[in-house]
Ligand code: XUL
């Protein structure tokens with residue numbers, strides 16, 4: 001029986017449509033910069049929110065109405081949920097999904113039984129993936145919910161927690177490979193600290209480095225060739241997470257010799273928690289060669305936590321797509337909606353409204369980004385701002401022909417610097433508006 005009997009396959013109806021279950025901008029085969037939109041965007045559904053989100057918050061229990069859910073957390077229920085997930089994704093028209101090991105199958109009282117549960121569900125995920133062509137963008141392991149990980153996983157002071165995490169990631173990697181997953185993400189849920197008095201930071205980071213090398217080695221052993229990602233987040237649930245932001249992650253990866261194996265999965269709401277914007281994080285990761293994938297959502301600037309709302313701000317999606325076009329596209333990453341419907345939006349159809357809105361906002365952002373690039377005016381204005389580096393002393397400095405003594409000589413002869421030109425910030429913003437409005 002269909003879980004969403006009243007929802008048809010979401011059609012593309014064009015910008016004038018008022019149908020809330022239709023796309024206005026996302027026409028999956030429309031070519032942008034010579035490539036179909038769906039290959040630019042590589043949309044992915046996050047299983048943990050869309051299939052497992054209950055709407056619970058620290059002040060009250062779940063609110064979601066999900067008629068397909070059985071009363072108990074059994075393998076049968078999990079298998080049924082997989083079928084619902086694929087019906088949802090087929091109707092929505094997304095090519096990818098992401099999951100944590102513990103989202104798809106119930107955890108039992110021993111690792112062996114838990115792995116058996118996972119195998120039973122993964123078998124059905126594989127069937128559904130083969131039937132529909134919807135693929136795993138990346139897999140990951142939940143190393144933060146079970147109380148054994150209360151102090152962290154790879155950075156836990158308890159060596160047994162580290163060992164359990166290793167076993168869990170080994171299995172999650174194998175399952176990801178089995179499903180043809182194109183990547184594997186590490187979000188260090190509790191890899192950080194609440195208090196430095198009881199924390200040996202150096203030892204914890206060394207352990208995390210060792211853990212990551214074990215993951216790289218195991219991937220090699222089993223022939224998993226997908227991309228590894230680190231997902232920066234500064235805090236929540238810990239007060240300070242080691243993978244704070246793009247810069248901290250890149251430093252860690254270089255310090256521990258992992259720079260050739262791991263890229264970054266940048267999430268909007270995590271960027272803002274770190275006091276950055278998503279475009280800052282994408283640009284930082286991009287020019288350093290670490291841009292991998294994006295967890296698409298948005299926060300609420302009036303709330304200081306990770307609200308994981310669906311993105312509806314076209315300026316933001318424009319900036320995200322500009323970064324990806326600049327740095328060679330998203331593949332093998334994608335736009336993964338790590339976003340959840342609000343607790344008040346409890347009906348199944350709200351899952352469609354949320355994703356349709358997010359996908360359309362990204363499609364529009366992609367089109368605006370491509371128009372900005374095709375026109376070239378903004379790019380030219382940016383290049384002009386740095387034109388003093390293109391010839392003369394600037395070009396000589398960039399070519400490494402100067403030191404302090406020769407620059408002092410140059411300036412003593414010249415007397416003073418050539419006056420600055422205007423930064424034209426407002427004009428830049430107005431030109432962007434020409435494409436957006
Ligand atoms: C948590 C978060 C995770 C990761 C995957 O804030 O974003 O769901 O995306 O572990």
Ligand code: CO
Nearest residue numbers: 231267295338
């Ligand atoms: Co995320």
